[in-house]
Amino acid sequence: MAKKQKTSDNTIAQNKRARFDYHIEEQFEAGLSLQGWEVKSLRAGKGQITDSYVFLKNGEAWLLNVQIQPINTISTHFVVEPNRQRKLLLNRKEIRKLEVATEQKGHTVVALALYWKRHMVKCKIAIAGGKKQHDKRQSEKEKDWDRQKQRVMQHNQR
16 A cells, blocks of 8 residues: 655645635634534545634624535535534633724624644634725735745746
8 A cells, every 4th residue: 555645735725715815914823613424525635615714602702604625425414514603722821812803993803714723623723804895906016026036036046
């Protein structure tokens, strides 16, 4: 049997849209309460967090709009719900920080990435402030300029 090669990047899914739509202020690492079939599906790469966000209720943090599609071998045995609410595992201080930040106008908590840390699934969440349209255009210009600088640097090294 061939041994599975370990990738250097343990990322399962990223939310690139969040970095475009929001100013990221502070990041947290949260555990994720999952069912067995969800872990198997994530190992198969069937997770997506594009429109996901975090809401706080009764001193607990919940992750919404994360889609984990079941793999074929599991979906026949269980009744699965791909869009269910999943509990985030944070300590009280972190939850309190999130509550204080979301009470401010224009701030929210978004999920940035799902990744493996040893055998556990972790979620990187962040306190974020919304960007205006002109901020989005400015960040797009900066990205283009960085790309052009890289091309010039590579061309000059030859």
